[in-house]
Amino acid sequence: MRVFVTVGSTKFDSLVQAVLSPEVIGSLRNKQYTELVIQCGNSESGSETNIQAGTETRFTTDGVNIVLWRFKPSLNDEFTTADLIISHAGSGTILDVLRTGKPLIVVPNPTLLDNHQEELASVLYGQGYLQYSTATNLAQTITAFDGRKLTKFPPFDGAAFRAVVDQEMGFS
Amino acid sequence: MNHVIWTMLMGLTLVLTLAAFRLYWTIIRKGPTSQRQRSSEEKCHLAVFLGSGGHTSEALMLLSALDFRRYTPRTYIVSEGDFLSTEKAMTLESLKAAESLPSDIRREGNDYRILVIPRARRVHQSLFTTPYTSLRCLLMCVYHVTISPVTTSTPSFSPFSDVLILNGPGTCFVLCLAICLNRFLGLSSPKMIYVESFARVKSLSLSGKLLRPLVDRFIVQWPQLESKGEYRGWLV
Numbered sequence: 001m002r003v004f005v006t007v008g009s010t011k012f013d014s015l016v017q018a019v020l021s022p023e024v025i026g027s028l029r030n031k032q033y034t035e036l037v038i039q040c041g042n043s044e045s046g047s048e049t050n051i052q053a054g055t056e057t058r059f060t061t062d063g064v065n066i067v068l069w070r071f072k073p074s075l076n077d078e079f080t081t082a083d084l085i086i087s088h089a090g091s092g093t094i095l096d097v098l099r100t101g102k103p104l105i106v107v108p109n110p111t112l113l114d115n116h117q118e119e120l121a122s123v124l125y126g127q128g129y130l131q132y133s134t135a136t137n138l139a140q141t142i143t144a145f146d147g148r149k150l151t152k153f154p155p156f157d158g159a160a161f162r163a164v165v166d167q168e169m170g171f172s
Numbered sequence: 173m174n175h176v177i178w179t180m181l182m183g184l185t186l187v188l189t190l191a192a193f194r195l196y197w198t199i200i201r202k203g204p205t206s207q208r209q210r211s212s213e214e215k216c217h218l219a220v221f222l223g224s225g226g227h228t229s230e231a232l233m234l235l236s237a238l239d240f241r242r243y244t245p246r247t248y249i250v251s252e253g254d255f256l257s258t259e260k261a262m263t264l265e266s267l268k269a270a271e272s273l274p275s276d277i278r279r280e281g282n283d284y285r286i287l288v289i290p291r292a293r294r295v296h297q298s299l300f301t302t303p304y305t306s307l308r309c310l311l312m313c314v315y316h317v318t319i320s321p322v323t324t325s326t327p328s329f330s331p332f333s334d335v336l337i338l339n340g341p342g343t344c345f346v347l348c349l350a351i352c353l354n355r356f357l358g359l360s361s362p363k364m365i366y367v368e369s370f371a372r373v374k375s376l377s378l379s380g381k382l383l384r385p386l387v388d389r390f391i392v393q394w395p396q397l398e399s400k401g402e403y404r405g406w407l408v
Contacts, residue, residue: 009225073256091371092226095408119373123394158237160404161367165238168363168389169335170210 002035003028004082006075008090011042012109014135019086020045023139025062031142036066037078076100084147086138089117094124099156103147104130107138129153198355202388212242219247219333219362221344222257230369231339232264233408240268246284247333249316251291251343258286285329287316292343309343313350318359331360338366338387340379348386365389368401370408376400 005019018024019038028036040051051057056069072078075093079085079100087093089108097104106125108118125132128151133141166172210216220235222228240246248261265284292309293302321330336351338344354361364387368380373394376384380400384390390401397403 090226091369092229095229095370116373116375117371120371123373154406156233156408157406158234161234161407162237162239164389164391164402164404165243165335165337165365168365169216170208171212171214171216171242 001031001033001083002037002081003033003084003086004037004039004075004078005086006039006078006088006093007041007043007109008088008093009041009071010109010112011044012088012107012111013043013045014111015086015088015107015109015138016040016043016045018107018135018138020061020066021139022062024142025064027139027142029062029064033084034064036064037082038066038068039071039075039078040068041070089121091117091120094120094130098124098129098153101153103145103150105133105138105141105145106130107133107135110134127151194356198358199352200385202355214242216243216335217245217247217329217331217333217362218243218335218337219249220337221249221339221347222251222254222261223339223341223344224251224254224257226369226371227340228254228257228260230367230408231337232260234337234339234367236264236268237407240283241272243335244283245329247329248284248286249347250286250288252288253291261286289313289316289343289347292346306346309346310349313347314353317347317350317361318354318357321360331362333362336362336364338364338379338383339369340377342379345379345382348383352386363388366391367407368392368397370406372397 005015007015016038019036025036051068051070053070056067058065058067060066076096079097079102082102084103084105085097086105086107087097089106094104094106106121108121121130121132124130130150131141131145218235218238220231222231248258250257250261261284289312290305290309292306294305297305317332321332324330332354336347338348348364351361351364366380366383366387366389368376368391370393372380372392374396376392376397380390384401391407392398392401392403393406393408395403
């Protein structure tokens with residue numbers, strides 16, 4: 001099974017470090033995850049992240065095959081081929097992942113100044129749509145996590161917005 | 173001499189008072205509201221500001237809900253250098269074109285346009301140079317919203333648009349000011365609909381706070397913000 005980790009358009013060193021730690025890799029392997037793909041953005045977490053833009057690094061740790069790269073134009077293929085996604089708290093990523101129906105663990109970036117992102121992650125966690133974790137607790141979260149217990153996220157429904165615009169423009 | 177100054181002062185006071193009334197009446201009260209009914213076959217020119225990143229994704233998702241045969245032509249406003257938003261807008265256009273019935277006769281290229289405006293403030297830009305870049309942005313917006321519709325030779329994009337969808341960030345406030353100028357001058361202006369980001373659960377964004385008193389419809393996506401705007405469930 002495959003895990004996909006995404007940090008978004010900026011850097012999130014502590015998440016990349018946590019994911020590459022022996023504890024997290026061990027917890028993933030115990031859950032039968034053998035493929036780990038990491039979109040690390042501009043994060044710098046030691047020798048593993050010495051990657052040129054547009055290239056990737058591959059190595060194996062503790063029986064888990066790891067692939068690291070910085071950016072790709074679209075992550076949708078990564079979401080659909082993964083069995084678990086661990087992501088930063090960006091609303092666009094959260095929305096895209098939940099719409100694919102894949103289980104999601106969100107780790108908010110505490111170094112972001114305007115941390116309203118955490119609000120969205122925690123309210124969606126409260127409604128049971130995703131799991132919420134810190135970088136330091138990630139291994140325990142993965143061990144205790146059961147994606148089947150998450151609530152199914154509703155599909156996109158454009159009717160409400162269509163009604164607002166049609167009404168405002170005098171249609172109907 | 174005294175008499176002349178007195179008359180000039182009186183005149184100035186009168187003009188300023190009238191301007192203040194006009195400002196209040198057209199921008200804040202938005203009266204008289206022209207809630208005109210349209211027949212179901214009528215077309216409506218739609219404009220949308222794509223604020224890059226998550227703003228663009230949400231705006232295009234909102235647009236995907238609309239009937240493009242009704243909302244035509246369409247104007248996408250993007251910031252200078254934001255090629256990704258342009259690309260995403262073109263992807264939505266081709267998706268919508270593929271959706272419509274084969275019997276539909278499409279005039280490729282005439283259905284939409286992409287306007288590029290300078291950024292009001294780039295990320296990490298120094299506060300000292302912000303007034304200059306914002307002014308440059310405002311002038312360009314006024315050109316597109318106020319001047320170009322009068323001088324343009326393509327009638328399908330005149331006036332600027334009938335409705336404008338906004339969802340942040342900062343640059344969209346400058347665009348909104350250009351629309352307000354049209355209203356102040358009594359020129360045609362689009363209805364403005366602002367949709368606060370899905371990411372805003374408990375508090376409004378800065379652009380949301382700035383635009384709330386100026387737009388015709390202000391919509392939030394979480395019940396926690398219902399006191400600040402219209403709540404109709406999640407829109408994206």
